[in-house]
Structures are given as structure tokens and as C-alpha cells.
Amino acid sequence: xxxxxxxxxxxxxxxxxxxxxxxxxxxxxxxxxxxxxxxxxxxxxxxxxxxxxxxxxxxxxxxxxxxxxxxxxxxxxxxxxxxxxxxxxxxxxxxxxxxxxxxxxxxxxxxxxxxxxxxxxxxxxxxxxxxxxxxxxxxxxxxxxxxxxxxxxxxxxxxxxxxxxxxxxxxxxxxxxxxxxxxxxxxxxxxxxxxxxxxxxxxxxxxxxxxxxxxxxxxxxxxxxxxxxxxxxxxxxxxxxxxxxxxxxxx
Numbered sequence: 001x002x003x004x005x006x007x008x009x010x011x012x013x014x015x016x017x018x019x020x021x022x023x024x025x026x027x028x029x030x031x032x033x034x035x036x037x038x039x040x041x042x043x044x045x046x047x048x049x050x051x052x053x054x055x056x057x058x059x060x061x062x063x064x065x066x067x068x069x070x071x072x073x074x075x076x077x078x079x080x081x082x083x084x085x086x087x088x089x090x091x092x093x094x095x096x097x098x099x100x101x102x103x104x105x106x107x108x109x110x111x112x113x114x115x116x117x118x119x120x121x122x123x124x125x126x127x128x129x130x131x132x133x134x135x136x137x138x139x140x141x142x143x144x145x146x147x148x149x150x151x152x153x154x155x156x157x158x159x160x161x162x163x164x165x166x167x168x169x170x171x172x173x174x175x176x177x178x179x180x181x182x183x184x185x186x187x188x189x190x191x192x193x194x195x196x197x198x199x200x201x202x203x204x205x206x207x208x209x210x211x212x213x214x215x216x217x218x219x220x221x222x223x224x225x226x227x228x229x230x231x232x233x234x235x236x237x238x239x240x241x242x243x244x245x246x247x248x249x250x251x
Contacts, residue, residue: 012148017169028229049086053209060088102131165193
């Protein structure tokens with residue numbers, strides 16, 4: 001049985017764009033012919049199903065954890081083509097044991113799993129870090145977000161996990177009251193993998209229940225998520241021809 005690659009998208013606090021990033025990274029990887037599945041591992045405050053507009057799904061992550069079902073039996077195919085394992089928002093299912101997820105992934109014979117854990121430092125996030133092969137840290141360019149995410153990165157390194165780098169979301173490069181990329185890299189001691197700009201297209205995509213790279217494929221945030229996905233798999237990002245033509249004629 002082949003070994004699955006497990007990448008967790010971590011943050012030190014909520015509201016920084018972690019779930020948006022997990023969804024769009026997974027879909028961008030699928031566009032690059034990788035068999036990626038995104039898992040909503042936040043079993044207390046599940047978000048992925050809500051963001052993608054799933055109203056009903058027969059099997060949730062909690063069902064799989066409780067009954068030791070085949071993990072891939074909980075896969076739902078979103079209309080974007082994204083493979084999703086959603087978590088239930090039911091209060092009756094918040095006590096599921098997330099530590100079982102590692103063994104279920106190992107038995108699944110899946111290729112690549114993108115995990116969206118709860119924010120912050122909890123027993124659940126610690127268990128998810130332990131089961132991960134690699135970690136991507138999400139932060140806003142604000143000091144509280146950076147400091148909290150730094151704690152998450154330090155825990156990951158303490159547990160001997162590979163940190164691929166930092167993704168800065170909601171970046172406004174012309175806004176003077178935010179930390180600069182060089183300052184953020186200095187705090188973390190590792191490179192910034194991507195800067196996702198503050199983008200109305202992302203808000204629109206959440207409202208529409210569609211990942212931004214599908215909903216607004218030529219937006220700045222979509223391009224940055226595709227570049228990030230290419231880095232994750234060690235590939236070179238190829239700019240869409242239509243985008244290149246748009247930029248030529250907009251000069």
C-alpha cells in the first residue's frame with residue numbers, strides 16, 4: 001500500500017483564511033492532476049461544508065471516526081470537482097476522537113490529503129500536527145496573528161515536523177500599518193511561500209459556495225493559490241495564456 005502525503009494547513013488563531021486556503025490549495029493541486037482530498041478536521045466548529053454549500057452529506061468525518069469506516073467512503077465531490085471529506089456541524093458529534101484519523105488515512109490508499117484543523121493550540125491540533133508529514137502556517141500580516149502562528153510553528157518543529165513555510169493572507173501591500181514580508185520572515189525564520197492579497201473575489205466565492213480559483217480564476221488570489229500549489233509539488237507555475245493576453249492589452 002502506498003504512503004499518503006499529509007499536509008496540514010495550520011494557524012494560530014481563527015479568521016485568518018485557513019479554511020479558504022486549504023480548499024483552494026487542494027483544488028489547485030487537483031487542477032495539476034494530483035489526487036488531492038481536503039479534510040475538515042475541525043470537528044467542533046466545522047467550516048468546509050458550510051463554505052462549499054454542502055447542505056446534506058450521508059457520511060461525515062465523525063461517522064468515519066466513530067465507526068472505523070473506510071475514510072474514502074466519506075468523500076463528497078463538490079461541483080468544482082474538489083474531493084471533500086466534510087465534518088458534521090451537529091452538536092451530538094463534537095466529541096469524536098480525531099487521533100484515529102492517522103490510521104484511517106494509512107488504510108485509505110489515498111494519495112494526497114490536505115487537512116484543515118481547528119485554529120490555535122489544542123489537544124486536537126497537537127494530534128493533527130503529529131499525524132502530518134508537512135505543515136503550512138497561515139497568518140495575517142498583523143502582529144497578534146503572527147505571534148500566535150509562531151507558537152504553532154514552534155510546536156510543529158518541536159514534534160519534528162517539516163514546516164514548508166508561511167502563507168500570508170489578506171495582505172495589502174500599500175497599507176503602511178501591516179508587517180512587511182521581510183519582518184514576517186525574520187520572525188518565523190522561514191520563507192514566505194505565498195502572499196494572498198485582500199481580495200473581494202474571496203468573499204464572493206464564499207457567498208457563492210465555490211472555491212475562488214474556480215469562481216474567479218484570473219483574480220490575484222487565484223493566481224497566488226496556484227503558484228503556491230505548484231511550489232508544494234515542486235513544479236513550475238505556468239501562467240494561463242488568457243491571463244497573459246489580458247495583461248498585454250491592459251497596458
